[in-house]
Amino acid sequence: MPTRKLIDVWRDKLEVLQLAEASEADHAQKFELTQQIAEAKEKIAALGQENLGASGRVAPQIAPSRLFHGSQKGPALLFGRDKELATLDAVWNDNSKVNVVTIVAWGGIGKSSLVAHWAARKLAEQDHGGISRYFDWTFFSQGARQEGDARGAGNVASADLFIKAALEFFGDPELAAGNAGAWQKGERLAQLVGEHRSLLILDGLEPLQDAKTGQLRDEPVRVLLSGLAANNKGLCLVTTRQHLPELELWHHTAAPEWRLAKLSKEAGGDLLQKLGVGGTLDEREKLAEDLKGHALTITLLGRYLAEAHDGDIRKRDLVSLSEADYEETSGHAFHVMEAYEEWLQENDRIAELSILRLLGLFDRPATPDCIAALRQPPVIPNLTDSLINLSDAQWNLAIKRLGGLGLIEEQPWEPRPLVGYSLEQASAAREATGRKEWYELPEPKPLENRHSHMANLNSLDAHPLIREFFAKRLRETRAVASKAAHSRLFDELRDSAPYWPEGLDGLQPLYQAVAHGCQAGRYKEACEEVYIGRILRGTDGNYMHYSKFNLGAIGADLAAVGCFFVSPWMQLAPELSETIKAWLLHEAAYSLRSAGRLIEAREAQARNLEMRIREGALQHLPSSAVNLSDLDLILGDVESAVRESRQSMDFADESKEVQQRMLAQANLANALHLAGQASESAKLFVEAEIVQRQLQPETPILYSLRGFSYCDLLLSGAETAAWRVFLKPGSEMGNLDLAESCRAVVTRATQTLSWVISVRWLLHIALDNLTLGRAMLYAALLDDSARNGLPSAGEHLDEAIHGLQRAARLPYVPPGLLTRAWLHVLQDEPQKARQLLDDAWQIAERGPMRLQLADVHLHRARLFLRADPYPWNTNPDGGRRGPGDDLRAARKLITDCGYGRRVTELQDAERALAER
Numbered sequence: 001m002p003t004r005k006l007i008d009v010w011r012d013k014l015e016v017l018q019l020a021e022a023s024e025a026d027h028a029q030k031f032e033l034t035q036q037i038a039e040a041k042e043k044i045a046a047l048g049q050e051n052l053g054a055s056g057r058v059a060p061q062i063a064p065s066r067l068f069h070g071s072q073k074g075p076a077l078l079f080g081r082d083k084e085l086a087t088l089d090a091v092w093n094d095n096s097k098v099n100v101v102t103i104v105a106w107g108g109i110g111k112s113s114l115v116a117h118w119a120a121r122k123l124a125e126q127d128h129g130g131i132s133r134y135f136d137w138t139f140f141s142q143g144a145r146q147e148g149d150a151r152g153a154g155n156v157a158s159a160d161l162f163i164k165a166a167l168e169f170f171g172d173p174e175l176a177a178g179n180a181g182a183w184q185k186g187e188r189l190a191q192l193v194g195e196h197r198s199l200l201i202l203d204g205l206e207p208l209q210d211a212k213t214g215q216l217r218d219e220p221v222r223v224l225l226s227g228l229a230a231n232n233k234g235l236c237l238v239t240t241r242q243h244l245p246e247l248e249l250w251h252h253t254a255a256p257e258w259r260l261a262k263l264s265k266e267a268g269g270d271l272l273q274k275l276g277v278g279g280t281l282d283e284r285e286k287l288a289e290d291l292k293g294h295a296l297t298i299t300l301l302g303r304y305l306a307e308a309h310d311g312d313i314r315k316r317d318l319v320s321l322s323e324a325d326y327e328e329t330s331g332h333a334f335h336v337m338e339a340y341e342e343w344l345q346e347n348d349r350i351a352e353l354s355i356l357r358l359l360g361l362f363d364r365p366a367t368p369d370c371i372a373a374l375r376q377p378p379v380i381p382n383l384t385d386s387l388i389n390l391s392d393a394q395w396n397l398a399i400k401r402l403g404g405l406g407l408i409e410e411q412p413w414e415p416r417p418l419v420g421y422s423l424e425q426a427s428a429a430r431e432a433t434g435r436k437e438w439y440e441l442p443e444p445k446p447l448e449n450r451h452s453h454m455a456n457l458n459s460l461d462a463h464p465l466i467r468e469f470f471a472k473r474l475r476e477t478r479a480v481a482s483k484a485a486h487s488r489l490f491d492e493l494r495d496s497a498p499y500w501p502e503g504l505d506g507l508q509p510l511y512q513a514v515a516h517g518c519q520a521g522r523y524k525e526a527c528e529e530v531y532i533g534r535i536l537r538g539t540d541g542n543y544m545h546y547s548k549f550n551l552g553a554i555g556a557d558l559a560a561v562g563c564f565f566v567s568p569w570m571q572l573a574p575e576l577s578e579t580i581k582a583w584l585l586h587e588a589a590y591s592l593r594s595a596g597r598l599i600e601a602r603e604a605q606a607r608n609l610e611m612r613i614r615e616g617a618l619q620h621l622p623s624s625a626v627n628l629s630d631l632d633l634i635l636g637d638v639e640s641a642v643r644e645s646r647q648s649m650d651f652a653d654e655s656k657e658v659q660q661r662m663l664a665q666a667n668l669a670n671a672l673h674l675a676g677q678a679s680e681s682a683k684l685f686v687e688a689e690i691v692q693r694q695l696q697p698e699t700p701i702l703y704s705l706r707g708f709s710y711c712d713l714l715l716s717g718a719e720t721a722a723w724r725v726f727l728k729p730g731s732e733m734g735n736l737d738l739a740e741s742c743r744a745v746v747t748r749a750t751q752t753l754s755w756v757i758s759v760r761w762l763l764h765i766a767l768d769n770l771t772l773g774r775a776m777l778y779a780a781l782l783d784d785s786a787r788n789g790l791p792s793a794g795e796h797l798d799e800a801i802h803g804l805q806r807a808a809r810l811p812y813v814p815p816g817l818l819t820r821a822w823l824h825v826l827q828d829e830p831q832k833a834r835q836l837l838d839d840a841w842q843i844a845e846r847g848p849m850r851l852q853l854a855d856v857h858l859h860r861a862r863l864f865l866r867a868d869p870y871p872w873n874t875n876p877d878g879g880r881r882g883p884g885d886d887l888r889a890a891r892k893l894i895t896d897c898g899y900g901r902r903v904t905e906l907q908d909a910e911r912a913l914a915e916r
Helices: 002-021 027-050 082-093 111-124 127-132 158-170 173-177 181-193 219-230 245-250 265-274 281-290 295-308 314-320 330-344 350-359 369-376 392-404 423-434 464-479 479-494 501-520 523-535 548-549 554-564 578-594 599-616 621-635 636-653 658-674 677-695 704-727 736-757 762-782 782-805 810-826 832-848 850-863 883-897 900-914
Strands: 101-105 135-139 198-203 235-240 257-259 409-412 418-423 458-461 565-567
Touching: 082 111, 082 235, 101 111, 101 219, 101 245, 111 135, 111 198, 111 235, 111 409, 135 158, 135 850, 158 173, 158 181, 158 219, 158 554, 173 181, 181 198, 181 219, 181 782, 219 235, 219 423, 219 658, 257 265, 265 281, 265 295, 281 295, 281 314, 295 314, 295 392, 314 636, 330 350, 330 464, 330 900, 350 392, 350 458, 350 464, 369 458, 369 479, 392 409, 418 501, 458 599, 479 523, 501 554, 523 554, 548 554, 548 782, 554 578, 578 599, 578 621, 599 677, 621 636, 621 658, 636 658, 658 677, 658 704, 677 704, 704 736, 704 762, 704 850, 704 900, 736 762, 736 782, 762 782, 762 810, 782 810, 810 832, 810 850, 832 850, 850 883, 850 900, 883 900
Parallel strands: 101 235, 101 257, 135 198, 198 235
Antiparallel strands: 409 458
């Protein structure tokens, strides 16, 4: 275990010992605890010495940079950014505090160059400029395209690999390798980064943002940035083409957003002169102005004029810019690349041109193994004709020329050792599943090194706009060659990993293979052989859904599924069978829901149900309708949810599947409860539990999600009464019948918790803890004799929140936060309560989860009905706000959603406000 991780473990232990000592009355026990505390302090000090450098301070940890520099000349050619560099220096040197800086600009303006130059300069200073931890990540260079962009290769569009690498670097490899939820990983990474004087650079974040709203679609990165904005001893720099709405709360304080201006004509003219462009000062400045200060275009054109025309600025007219007034001004860069393309062709530099075209196949650095596969015979006509017979010396010369032009750069590459299981071992596991037996996989074995013979172990990279240009040219002018190249890359990557690789690193070649396979039109192989067979390890059996359940790679799986879509999340590649299409829609809906992208998840699930109905797939119809109903409930369309639940029961009756009907019936019961139809709901739950007892005598009561929903109904009366006590003390005290109903729910939830613990179902363990915490809280409010249960309620609620966050099921997190906030108010901890209410609001608003939003409004108003000033007292228009505003917002949501369950509670709160 790394030293930093051991220090954290011992510090946690020390905190527990100190708390125990403070509460211990027995002198002998107190003395023993004092001794253990002293030993723990000595251990922490010793471990701290192991982590010190020669200077006596914590040794800096500097990760190799992944930032694209535009060849080694890039940082030296930063012009016109003195003001921005000075501001970054001031931010870093001022501990007061800016925690996150977001730099926003169109592609090619120079965001990456600015942060790369500043970071390199800072790291070159004495003691690394005070940086104790340095880590950067370029999302464009790691294949983070938007899912569903079937025209781009290697599009593993998620931050999963970044989160893993960053957690490993900052000191928690165990969490990095585990299947913890996105929330927990992002929160932990924010803690690890923020506790040091760290410089974290997230470059090119826009592939993880919604194209329309700019909202981050990757949950761990959102949690990371929010956490760092709130608490960070160092600095996080973000570059993106889009505004980041998640940080709006801190834009005027700890997380400013800067709009990076285009280069001035003076800076652009100086840059052109440095690149070797002649002419007068006015001519150079006029050219920079015509290029709209677009740094990449100025650099590309300057080098082109210097190399192709001896720097003659009069030859600028050879590059047509009249039709390049694109929104992002990247059209200018594309026209310069067209000029390069023509010039290389005319001057018989076909090898260099072919290499650039190869880079258009990738959206990440092209690794030497993939390049070698493309250069091997047989030739790919119109693509590798000029490369197949190149000697290593000729290849290196072509690479050197392209680097000199600033079009590409080489990066050292060292393949990670991969371990895993063979096809034979995987087949044995599948056969055991068919016999309903358990097959114990042995220790994974390393894959044989396939790269030791390679002379060149450097990867090749280019600016994203350059790669984008050549990808577009390949699609438009060399479609057949492009498809053949992607097919070869599919074979190479598919064969470069064990059949069942271990860990997220091991799966990366297979994720890339899926993307290239789709580009090649080999959808069936990419889906069935690679994604289902090897990444998921099947959809049933003891090792099913390995990537999701074992690694928590929701984002990476979603990106892989997106490769099969022409238009996410509606139109799939026509080459796929209808059965596979329906299954892929289900996969997309599951991952989107887990990521909190509920509207998109509903689109995919609705399409899935349509396809299942068209197929006549009776065995899948009940669950498809149930899943759609669940999504409508979360989104706040209770009427539709009830209708779809009834439809799922009809489907189950038609299929004569008793288990499916029981599940559908419990789902309908929950929807009816939320609609305010408690009596019909209770009847259906009782009937479903009778069927449960018949089907599974060993577990005779409803459990998991169905059990949680039933307990929610059983607690509803006690919950309403408990709020009345809170709003008007004494009004419902002594309601022993309702207090007894809470105790009955405690008994029920304790039983089901023991079952789900035995099979380690993370979500269901958390939900049972939530039920226990709620029942104990309500009982304590209704019966004085149950007041001693409040500490246990807090423990269960804390366990519930932690488990729900780990399980990556965001819709269930707000109820836990809201109940814990209530308990904090009872314990006279209003600040903690307000923080949890804000957390619940942020989660619910992203869905949007309208029922949870209604609950947040209700809790705000009731918990702080008498607070002055009201904690949420400012309206967007600047006016004052009070609990009545939240109650009016709650009423609107409850009415619009058909959320009948909360009507009585709302009326009680309105009455309490009127009587205040």
